[in-house]
Amino acid sequence: MTFRCWAQLTLAQWRDQPWRTLTTLLAIAVGVALAAAVWFVNTGALAEFGQATRRLVGESDLIVRGPARTGFDESLYPQLARLPGVETASPVLELEVALAERPGTLRLLGIDPFRAGQIQPTLFAELSGEFLDLFAPDAVFLSVAAAHKLGVQPGDRFDIRVGTGRRSLQVLGLLSDDAYPRSLGLMDIASAQWTLDRLGTLNRIDLRLSPGSSPAAIRARLAGLLPAGVQAIEPAIERDRAVSVTRAYRVNLNMLALVSLLTSAFLVFSTQSLSVLRRRTGLALLRALGLTRGELQRALFAEGIALGALGSVLGVLAGHLAAAWLLHRLDGDLGSGQLSVSAAALAPQPLAALAFVLLGTLAASAGAWAPAREAAHRAPAQALKAGDAEPALARLRGGRPGLALLALGALLACLPAIGGIPVFGYLAVAALLLGGVLLAPRVTATLLAHAPRSGHLVLDAGLAQLRGGVGLVTVGLAAVIVSFSLMVAMAIMVFSFRESFVHWLGEVLPADLQLRVAQGSDTGHLEPAQQQTLAALPDFSQVEFRRIVPLWLDPARPAITVIARDFVPGRGPAVLPLLYPVPTDPSLATGSSADAGTDTSTATAVTAAADPATDPSTAALPPLWISEAIVDLYGWQPGEAHELPFAGQRRRFRVAGVFRDYGRSNGALVIERAVYRRLSGDARASEASFWLAPNRSVTAAIETLRQALPGGRDLELLESTQVRELSLRAFDRAFLITYALEAVAVAIGLLGVALAASAAAVARRGEFALLRHVGMLRRQVLAMLAGEGLLTSLIGVIYGLLLGGVLSLVLVYVINRQSFNWSVEFAIPAGQLAAISATLVLAAALTAILSGRAAMSGETVRAVREDW
Amino acid sequence: MYWHRMRPGLAAMLRGAIYTLGALGATASGAAEPVPAPTPSPTTTETTPTTIRRPPPAQIVADYTLTFPRDHGSHPDFRTEWWYVTGWLDTAAGETLGFQVTFFRTRPDAVDVANPSRFTPGQLVIAHAAISDPRHGRLWKAQRVARAGFGIVAADESDTQARLDDWHLQRQGERYETRIATGDFGFELVLARTQPPMLNGRAGFSQKGPQPQSASRYYSVPQLQVSGEILRQGRRETVRGSAWLDHEWSSAYLDADATGWDWIGINLDDGGALMAFRIRGRDGGTHWAGGTLRRADGTQQILHPEDVAFTPGRRWRSPRTGVEYPVEFAVRAGPLQLQLAPLMDDQESDTRGTTGAIYWEGAMEARQSGRRIGRGYLELTGYGAPLELPGADSAAAADPASLPASLPTSLK
């Protein structure tokens, strides 16, 4: 068969069935659009993120980094600058600075422009404004994005917060448009040290090496030179780390987007199967006319490919538009809170676009393969006879492969993550899903076979019809089973997570009032004297201060968070949502306050861990509590001794327990603040919790707090209930896109059901006519159809619930844990699931009735020309 | 290549730095601004815009006696200062080259000295190096700029000790040592003194214009004997030659009427030395001139404006920039009548992409009646466009891109 012949046949066939063709196209397009949009947004954001990181890495060959907030002594700078093999050493103070008057922070880079100009030349290209004015102590150059964010222009001033006070900075000029895509301010290093209260310290030194010196050799030399906690990092690691922060989240989203593509594939399977069934006489005729089996199969397969390619192209275009819209509306942050970019980040990605066209085409081809094969292998003689009944779809009943896939899925779910990505977890979901769908016909047949006869003529007729056409039923159900089971799984996962999160919030926010000097800022803090002032206020019965400092345990990973906290008498470490406290903790009696360790009742689970008493030297060490992520990422275990760098020295701690922390998936440590203060010399505090004294009002207390300190009006003060609300709102926002993707997948699935129903209805016009002739009332026929629809979708929904339940186990216990490094308690959103199930069943019944009505009105049928 | 790798950023920086250098014209009148009382902390909350707290630079006065080695060192109270070495080199293979290395020190005005940070840029150091290579027909050049501090960038006050990372120029007794290393060329030279410093003007007080405050402190060390090695694209060669060192500092200099200058420094073959310059006015004529002639017997003659005349001869047009330079001159300097012939015509530095200035600076031979009587350096600035220096009306009018090399030499 020539291509032209095929094209003519296919085009004529599509023209003849425009609605079915359009729907199939649309389904593929929507699936591809979603997948592509998520990908475009993610890669757009990442590209911008990556570019920003690259710009900051510049041409450095090594980056020496110390703890961001505490830094290291600047005397390291001349040492490194003099090191043979080092061509340029560029001293840097890199700080997230809290803004006054507006929320958020600005990344400020204190640099020596003469040095940084050689390492990050693009930052300094075409600066507007006079460069040497930067030596003024309040002078700052802003990136275009930063000026936009702050709403300032060259010459304007804006306030930042240092400690609890404010400092005013003047915008000297702007970096060139393409110098840096994100928010950034540049200050002279001397001004930055002075203005940001960091005299004598740096937290980063960029090194460019002389031609011919090896970074590895220099790194080896540096190892002996750098104080503890200061590391020399290769630029590649620096770049990767920035990207790895959000990797798990991005992979999750991409997987979710692929689900819609998968659903599309099943929809193509459904529509093509039905289409092939509808056209069986025509196809048989072609066979009779001399089309070989292979030719027919290829022709039908090519039809699917053509549909897929066309739909995919549409989808990629739509995906690009959707991505642009998303970037515009959501700043490119698909809920992770860590990637936020400008709409400008969306550059055309021809390769990715091509890949998605291929992927969509592949999905459609996969969906078209089985029907094409089925049609080609059907004996043409049968179909050519008039009154050919619905042929059995025996081929589709994959009992054994289905079971094998389920077993494989279960096995895959037990394997560990690769590089922080739950690769096997996703494969397990895919295997379970596919296995589930393959088993669906057999299970459906069994269920139908055992369905009781009602004795009611109409219902029994419907049931009989279903039994006769199990293949057709399951074909229609395949798409909906896939999307619905995934939705169920996601719903259970998100619900479980949310429940655990709510519970956790309750545990970590026991106080009445929370104070934060400036969230995420390296410069906001309370000085010791200020802490004393606050602690002495009569409004409160107790005050707990916390110092939050980022720390690098491994340069290849994002920084972990060290939380140095006071253990309030009477509460001890119990305010931590402990999972595995080590029992009989001696340090709690000695190192901490006298009554520490008395109460572990709030711990969510108590599991005996390693015995700390085995090593007396370990037992004497100050205690350290680690979040689950530290266990997962660094392999630390309770009872072990580990070192942490403070003030350039390695200090040993004993891991006393594991706590749950939904706030920081990169890992967090808790140590006692008294210990931290002694080891680091850092007596500042970042946060505080307040317990109200009896008979004091919260509002009055807040006012008192604001009055108590200079700059008190800038403090972030929230009641714990507000914190809880805000956190939950943030949580829901993070999963918004998840819900949206799922809804679309289910919509595609429902479309599949609708298509199947209408195709079946049209195919059964003769049957309806007959039933009407033998005296069945119109509404009886409709009732029969509704019953069939109900029963069909009920089977689909129950099956989807079961399959989804199994999948949710993988999501909760494998994918979630491996992606985010925190555990979640399994919980089932019964009400939510019931509502969705009911909606789905009703929708299916309604579809059945509607298509039945259409099929029975002869005129209508003519009007739509046997199109569904 | 060092220069190329840092191009866009350093360009802006140099412009800024040079602006500061250029600003030395700004207070030529010597009007000192009142100094606000230093306060211990930077712009604390809700204050008015910061005032820059730094005393104005010191002014050159006529009656001052240079004392060495102290005055070999730097004078950080003055706005700008340099140690400027030019000379001729002969390689073992018989090649003849010109070379130049300069360390500038500049004192930025816009710095708050109350800032206790050790990074406070009280002084900047700029270094510039070049080799004139007639056989390859090219000028190798490189420059650097950095803030002084932490012992890695410095211009010491006690003696000539200028360092910028691994580049340096320093005096060790009767010798100067310098080292320059870049990606594709470099040199390590020892410059042995054969004569005492030659104080220019009146005992080192060098007048630069009709107004008495346009002046610098200026001495030269001629007839330095050079030995050492140079490196061109990885090829190392031993060289010998002769060189000239200028050390000059000032806070105020150019008149607004000047457009450029011609300057020479020549080691005469008989052991004498000649420095002469003229500053060209807007009318193209000589605005000011001066110089010093040291005879072979060591006696010196101060050359006054009427003693010096530069008569342009053959012109050479740069194929790159289209600027035309008089690369040959007839010079009258006191009793001497000289013809100047360049080592090669193309010793133009087009630094518009970086500093904005186009100028000609190169090795040349001095002849009398067609016979060589000495070798030295000639510098020609302001031939492309009038060389504008930031004046009292500040940077806005000026092209801050004027010149790293040209401005300092202009003082000679």
Added chain:
Amino acid sequence: MDPTARVVLRIENLVKRYRPERPPVLDGPSLTLHEGEYVAIMGESGVGKSTLLNLLAGLDRADAGRIEFDGVELGSLDDDAATLLRRRQMGFVFQAFHVLSYLTVAQNVALPLQLLDVAADQRETRVAAMLAAVGLGGQGDRHPRELSGGELQRVAIARALVHRPRLLLADEPTGNLDPRTAAVVLDLLRTQARNQAGAGILITHSLAAAETADRILVLDGHRLEPLAPVRDNSPRAPMPGAAR
């Protein structure tokens, strides 16, 4: 019968059964068809007329016996080879017309030529000529749903013969038509089978229809027995089967 006429089809002792436990649907019929012959096969419902046709078309396989088409044993061909043979050498007319509703009349008729890669200009000429021959000249652009049953069957006949097959197989071509239309179609079928094809087989249970053939055979489940010729439409020799 003209002894010089070539044999188009030879059937020997065909056996076909669908279920092993049941008696065969066909049990040994034989038939020899020469070039230029147009034969009708009659039989009761369920005696295996359509089965025989499917076996002849290579759409189904016999359990025993031989079918020789132009000297080629059909049983020796695989599905693809049988299909290609069908494509080139056979034409079909069905009771249910089987005209593709989404193609125009001309496109339907052109299908076999397209499958045979006949060049477009030649194709158009032949389709136009064929449509004219079945009385549908100039109606190639119409759509099947605008046509009457008789017209549809004319389209089917045109399609069956447009590629000048060696053998025309017509299975109850008038089953869905009123007697008047049926007569016209049968006449057309006979004429065109003569003009365009090597030989023709008309399967029908209607005697009236069968009588348009050169000779009539009756299928009784085991054998093909001749029925006395009602009239001799053959321009050539008298029917050998009638003489027997």
